[in-house]
Amino acid sequence: MVINDEVALRMEGITKRFPGVLANDRISLDCRKGEVLGLLGENGAGKTTLMNVLYGLHQPDSGQIFINGQEVKIESPAKAIQLGIGMVHQHFKLVEALTALENVILGLPSTRPPFLDLAPARTRLLKLCEEYGLIVDPSTQVWRMPVGQQQWLEILKALYRDAKILVLDEPSSVLTPAEGEQLFKAIRKLTQEGRSVIFISHKLNEVLEITDRITVIRDGHVVGTVPTKGATQRELARMMVGRPIMMDRKPRPAMTEKEPVLVMENVNANDDRGIPALKNFNLTIHAGEIVGVAGVDGNGQRELAECIVGLRKRTSGSIHIQGKLVDRVIDDPSFVGYIPEDRQKTGLFLDLRVSENLIIKDFDHPPFSKRGVLQYNEIRKHARKLIRDYNIRTPSGEVQARHLSGGNQQKVVVARELNAKPVLDIASQATRGLDLGAVESVHDTLLSERNRGAAVLFISTELQEVMSLSDRIIVLFRGEVMGEVEGEGADVSTIGQMMLGRASEVVA
Numbered sequence: 001m002v003i004n005d006e007v008a009l010r011m012e013g014i015t016k017r018f019p020g021v022l023a024n025d026r027i028s029l030d031c032r033k034g035e036v037l038g039l040l041g042e043n044g045a046g047k048t049t050l051m052n053v054l055y056g057l058h059q060p061d062s063g064q065i066f067i068n069g070q071e072v073k074i075e076s077p078a079k080a081i082q083l084g085i086g087m088v089h090q091h092f093k094l095v096e097a098l099t100a101l102e103n104v105i106l107g108l109p110s111t112r113p114p115f116l117d118l119a120p121a122r123t124r125l126l127k128l129c130e131e132y133g134l135i136v137d138p139s140t141q142v143w144r145m146p147v148g149q150q151q152w153l154e155i156l157k158a159l160y161r162d163a164k165i166l167v168l169d170e171p172s173s174v175l176t177p178a179e180g181e182q183l184f185k186a187i188r189k190l191t192q193e194g195r196s197v198i199f200i201s202h203k204l205n206e207v208l209e210i211t212d213r214i215t216v217i218r219d220g221h222v223v224g225t226v227p228t229k230g231a232t233q234r235e236l237a238r239m240m241v242g243r244p245i246m247m248d249r250k251p252r253p254a255m256t257e258k259e260p261v262l263v264m265e266n267v268n269a270n271d272d273r274g275i276p277a278l279k280n281f282n283l284t285i286h287a288g289e290i291v292g293v294a295g296v297d298g299n300g301q302r303e304l305a306e307c308i309v310g311l312r313k314r315t316s317g318s319i320h321i322q323g324k325l326v327d328r329v330i331d332d333p334s335f336v337g338y339i340p341e342d343r344q345k346t347g348l349f350l351d352l353r354v355s356e357n358l359i360i361k362d363f364d365h366p367p368f369s370k371r372g373v374l375q376y377n378e379i380r381k382h383a384r385k386l387i388r389d390y391n392i393r394t395p396s397g398e399v400q401a402r403h404l405s406g407g408n409q410q411k412v413v414v415a416r417e418l419n420a421k422p423v424l425d426i427a428s429q430a431t432r433g434l435d436l437g438a439v440e441s442v443h444d445t446l447l448s449e450r451n452r453g454a455a456v457l458f459i460s461t462e463l464q465e466v467m468s469l470s471d472r473i474i475v476l477f478r479g480e481v482m483g484e485v486e487g488e489g490a491d492v493s494t495i496g497q498m499m500l501g502r503a504s505e506v507v508a
Contacts, residue, residue: 006032006033006068007030007031007032007033007066007068007069008031008032008033008035008067008068008164008165008196009030009031009054009065009066009067009165009196009198010028010029010030010031010065010066010069011027011028011029011030011050011053011054011063011064011065011066012028012063012064012065012066013026013027013028013062013063013064014026014027014028014050014053014060014062014063014065015027015060015061015062015063016046016049016050016053016058016060016061017061018403019395019399020395020396020399021395022220023046023049023220024046024049024050024053024060024220025046025219025220025221026062026063026221027046027050027063027217027220027221027222028222029215029222029225031165031196031198032196033194033195033196034191034192034194034195034196035191035196035197035212035213036187036191036196036197036198036199036210036211036212037196037197037198037199037211037212037213037214037215038199038200038201038207038210038211038213038214038215038228039051039198039199039200039214039215039217040200040201040202040204040207040214040215040216040217040236040239040240041216041217041218041240041435042218042240042241042407042435042436042437042438043393043405043406043407043408043410043433043434043435043437043438044393044404044405044407044408045217045218045219045220045240045435046217046219046220047169047200047217048090048169048200048405048406050217051087051167051169051198051200053065053074054074054080054085054087054167055074055077055080055085055087055167056074056075056076056077056078056079056080057077059075067083067084067085067165078107081161081163084162084163084164084165085163085164085165085167086157086158086159086161086163086165086166086167087158087166087167087169088151088154088155088158088166088167088168088169088171089154089169090169090170090173090200090406090433091344091406092150092151092154093154094142094150094153094154095142096141096142096143097141097142097143098141098142099138099139099140099141099142100125100136100137100138100139100140100141100142100145100149100153101118101121101122101125101138101139103142103153103157104121104125104138104153104156104157104160105118105121105160108161122138124160125138125156125160126138128156128159128160129152129156131189132155132156132159132186132189132190133182133185133186134152134155134156134182134186135149135152136149136152136153136156144273146297146298147174147297147298148174148175148179148297148298150174151171151174151175151179151183155168155171155183155186163195164194164195164196165195165196165197165198166190166195166196166197166198167197167198167200168187168197168198168199168200169200170200170201170202170406170433171183171199171201172201172203172206173201173202173203173432173433174297174432175297177296180206184206184209184210187199187210188210199211202433202434202435202436202439204233204236204237204436205233207228207236208228208231208232208233208236211228212227212228213225213226213227213228214226214227214228214231214236216236216239216240218239218240218241218242223239223240224239237436240435240436240437241435241436241437249467249468249469249487249488250443250444250447250468250469252447252450252451252471253451255286255287255288255289255450255453258286258287259286259287260284260285260286260287261285261286261287261321261322261423261424261454261455262283262284262285262308262319262320262321262424262455262457263283263284263318263319263320263321264281264282264283264284264307264308264317264318264319265282265317265318265319266280266281266282266316266317266318267280267281267282267307267314267316267317267318267319268280268281268314268315268316268317269303269307269312269313269314269315270303270315271302271303276479277300277302277303277479278300278303278304278307278314278479279478279479279480280317280480281300281304281317281479281480281481282481283474283481285424285455285456285457286455287423287453287454287455288450288451288453288454288455289450289455289456289471289472290446290447290450290456290457290458290469290470290471290472290487291455291456291457291458291470291471291472291473291474292458292459292460292466292467292469292470292472292473292474292487293457293458293459293460293466293473293474293475293476294460294461294463294466294473294474294475294476294495294498294499295461295475295476295477295499296461296477296499297461299476299477299478299479300476300478300479300480301341301428301429301459301461301476302341302428303479304459304476305338305340305341305426305428305457305459307319307326308321308326308336308424308426308457309326309329309330309336309338309426310326310327310328310329310330311329321335321336321423321424322335322423322424331361333361333362333416333417333419333420333422334420334421334422334423335422335423335424336422336423336424336425336426337417337418337420337422337424337425337426337449338417338426338428339410339413339414339417339418339425339426339427339428339430340413340428341428341429341432341459343406343409343410343413344409347409347410347413348401348409348412348413349401350400350401350402351400351401351402352400352401353397353398353399353400353401354383354387354392354394354396354397354398354399354400354401354404354412355379355380355382355383355397355398356379357401357412357416358379358382358383358386358397358412358415358416359379359382359383359416360416361416361417362420368382379397380397380398383397384397386415386416386419387415389415389419390411390414390415390419390441390445391411391441392404392408392411392412392415393405393408393411394408406433406434407433407434407435407438410430410431410433410434410438410442411438411441414430414442414445418445418449421449421452421454422454423454423455424454424455424456424457425446425449425454425455425456425457426457426459427442427446427456427457427458427459428459429459429460429461430442430446430458430460431443431460431462431465439465443465443468443469446458446469447469450471458470463492463495463496463499466487467487467490467492467495469487470487470490471486471487471488472484472485472486472487473485473486473487473490473495475495475498475499477498477499477500477501478501482498482499482501482502483498
């Protein structure tokens with residue numbers, strides 16, 4: 001990478017408070033031209049708040065921002081874009097009903113006002129796609145695009161506006177390994193052009209691969225900045241969390257009872273476009289075991305989870321949970337706990353309070369409701385208990401869910417879904433975008449569920465965590481099971497081959 005000693009960005013003494021929370025406490029950092037600066041920290045540490053200050057979404061209570069040595073006031077994202085700052089958020093800011101091209105030019109003046117002239121914009125977008133290897137179809141509506149292409153589109157939006165400083169917030173959390181490599185190629189090209197990248201990620205191996213320096217934030221403070229060369233995952237994890245993190249497979253007691261909880265037989269189902277997503281799918285999960293589902297994202301994982309909980313109709317086949325046929329949405333919190341892959345779209349009502357989200361599945365039952373009237377004292381008491389038990393970082397249960405960090409939003413979903421001790425847990429991408437401490441917490445919770453006798457289906461595109469958590473592993477490819485292996489001693493290369501669609505003998 002071409003690293004210039006000239007500082008592109010300097011933030012000095014940035015402080016930002018929210019009601020009951022000091023999110024950023026006199027934070028200072030700098031990023032040089034042609035550099036990739038890694039920004040690490042636990043969920044709720046203040047990383048995204050700091051970057052939202054840089055992008056003009058929040059105004060700092062105190063502190064200064066310098067771009068190319070000149071102090072600037074960034075009152076809005078429009079001002080940030082004008083100053084050459086682009087930001088790709090962890091949760092995409094795309095209009096799903098519009099096409100990729102329409103999203104790219106949204107908010108920009110037309111070249112032929114008052115008419116909308118799309119031809120030059122299309123030509124420029126296609127040139128950017130080719131230049132950086134981030135290929136999208138300009139005419140495809142966003143809702144029809146795979147999540148990886150939506151990530152490309154967010155980056156292309158920033159490049160279309162000629163961003164000189166690009167903030168990437170968890171850019172690889174939704175990407176396949178191959179897409180992750182393509183992202184890194186694009187980042188290297190950006191820095192070779194003298195652009196600066198701030199790379200926020202919880203995947204320490206990626207941070208060590210792509211960055212030049214790493215700044216670590218904990219509880220709103222800068223813990224330190226270290227050169228990437230010579231840094232280790234364990235050192236960075238300790239800086240982030242303040243304690244050692246268990247990064248290996250955790251021991252678990254052997255379960256002698258093999259009572260089947262979930263039984264799926266010859267299940268077929270379509271995706272949102274009507275294309276077959278599950279094909280003659282068979283699976284049995286027993287009480288007291290975790291079955292991991294490995295595979296590249298988009299190979300039927302979402303449809304699998306939604307069929308089990310009744311959110312998606314199967315076209316044929318049967319699904320039984322404890323002998324009961326699943327033919328409608330399961331709303332009994334003691335029967336199935338469902339952690340969906342998208343906490344914001346599917347898992348939470350963002351405008352409701354944390355306390356309300358925690359009882360959303362049984363708000364109409366005692367003690368939360370009597371004769372149709374909500375009992376807010378009971379709701380608040382319940383929220384306080386779950387906030388404490390699941391270590392949800394929030395000033396109180398009365399805060400809207402949208403004001404929590406992504407990791408703490410996920411903890412709200414986990415607490416609601418698993419607190420009732422269901423017989424079956426479905427965890428789909430449950431650790432996506434979470435820091436190491438939060439990942440460890442989710443893993444410990446699922447292991448506890450397994451050890452008490454629940455059946456657990458754990459769906460993740462992160463192969464290492466599937467291997468570290470699962471008792472058995474199945475591999476999905478285009479809606480079919482390519483093979484099955486024992487979690488203990490699972491071979492990465494064998495699973496990798498199955499992920500590419502090369503069937504293996506069932507060895508479990």
